[in-house]
Amino acid sequence: MASSNPAAAARPEADPPVDPPIPVPDVPGADAGERGLPDRSDLTLAQRAVVDASVIADLGLRTGIASLVGAAMLPPVIAGVLRGNDLRREREHLRFYADLAAQRDAEASFPAPTAAPRVSIQPSNPIARQIAHGDVQHVQFQSSYEARNPEMRNLWRGLNRNNVVHAQHWRHDDGPHPTLCVIHGFLGSPYLFNGLFFSLPWFYRTGFDVLLYTLPFHGRRAERFSPFSGYGFFSNGMAGMAEAMAQAVHDFRSVLDYLESTGVDKIALTGMSLGGYTSSLIASVEDRLQAVIPNVPVVNPESAFDDWWPANKLVEFGRHASGISREEAAQASAFHSPLNYAPKVPKDRRLIIAGLGDRLAPPEQAEALWEHWDRCAFHWFPGNHILHVSQPEYLRRMTRFLRPVMF
Incomplete structure (x- = not known):
């Protein structure tokens, strides 16, 4: 669909320079080759x-984040050991998600919202407007999300704060422009951090x-x-993580409905x-x-957790206590893995970014997605x-990739 916004139709002949949002060494990366x-x-x-x-x-960093994940997972594991019914129930929950995953049907796993969201809009804080140099x-x-697993619905309905969706929207005064949506990582929800990290003021300008x-x-x-932002993602067991991922997809689809209603x-x-x-x-x-x-995605959480000490020990103990094999756990987690579904975005519209020194989301995770996504564009x-060395280069790479399809 062609853009209806004349101001957005024109684009510069060359990419403008990008200043790094944080001081980083200028050691360039590159696009991956035919072998990855x-x-x-x-x-x-x-x-x-x-x-x-970077690896060191x-x-x-991985140990610190894995410790927080382990702290969130500890209560349900202890409760399950003390109350055997909880462990049996968790195993039944995982079978539910494994059965859905076995269909390999994304629409069956993640049905679209059936009603448009009733959105409340307020001016954001002055700091955000100052950073964007525009209307924020x-x-x-x-949220209209209802837990996919009927046995989880009572729990999910009681999550009052979680069931209110929040977003920050930077808008130009001359009507809707092509819109870049950004999803943060685990623990990394502050808008200010994400705005500066991804050089979003530059994209806005x-x-x-x-x-x-x-x-x-x-x-x-x-x-x-x-106790910390993101705690609830892991505090309701592996079934809770499956529902959190399903809700993340559902609520973002409602955000898309909202953007379309504004003319985007x-x-x-x-x-x-995690984003x-x-x-x-x-x-x-x-x-x-x-x-x-x-950008630096995890796509197979079961294999990623293997190296996340001490969270990996809790995962292993929880599996053993509930009689869940590694294979059964992997079948259930496939419910929310992109490797289980065919992408709907065309191949030439997909770009993956990975860090060679990443040990929280090892580059092998991104490479597995690259293979699944028909070896699309892939930048390392x-x-x-966290330390995205040569970030200015991949921001330029993103710009070269986005501008032909967005403007």
Whole structure:
């Protein structure tokens, strides 16, 4: 569909320069080759040094985040051990998700919202408007999500804060523009952090409207007395994680309904880490996206958890206590893995970004998505999960990728 906005129709002949939002070494990455990510022998000495240093730094980060995930998982594991019925119930829940996953039908797993959201819009805080140098609005509405598993519905209906969807919308004054949607990672919900990390003011100045979407259980959606943002993603067991992912997809589809109601006709989606996972999954159910760019995504949580000490020990103990085999757990988690579904976004509209030194979402995860997505565009950088070395280069890569399809 052609853009109806004359102001957005014109685009510059060359990509404007991008200043890095954080001080990072200028050690460039590149697009992957026919075989995928480069071998170590293919890297320059500077790239190898950055990758090695990034790996060491990321191991500490992974342990810290895995400890928080473990803290969230501990209560349901202890409760399950003390009350055997809970473990048996969890096993029944996982069979439910495994049966859905076995159909490999994304629409059956993630049905679309049946009603448009009733949106409340308020001006955002002055800091956000100052950063964007434009109009910034806070968007919220009641989620219409109903838990996929009937046995989880009473629990989900009682999650009052989680069931209110929040987003921040940066809009131009001359009407709707092509919109770049951004989904944050686990723990990383603050709009300010994401706006600066992804250099969103620059994207806004080059003609994009921007929408930052808050995942379930994060930020304002965290339930009262949650010890940290994102706690609820893992505090209701593996069935709770499956429902949280399903709600993330459902609520974002409602956000798309809202954007369309305002006249937006071109929407691209990117996300980092858990947001990359979510954006990959959304690309399996949504054909309204012009482009999708998962950034350092996890796409197979079962294999990722294997290295997430100490959370991996709790996962292993929970499986053993409930009599769930690793194969059964993998079959259930396939319900919310993008590797289980065919993407609806065309191949030439998909771009994956990965860090060679990433050990929280190892590059092998992104490479598995690349294989599943028919070896689409694939860019690597020599940093880790947080330190995105050569970020200016991949921001330019994103721009070159997006502008032909968005403007």
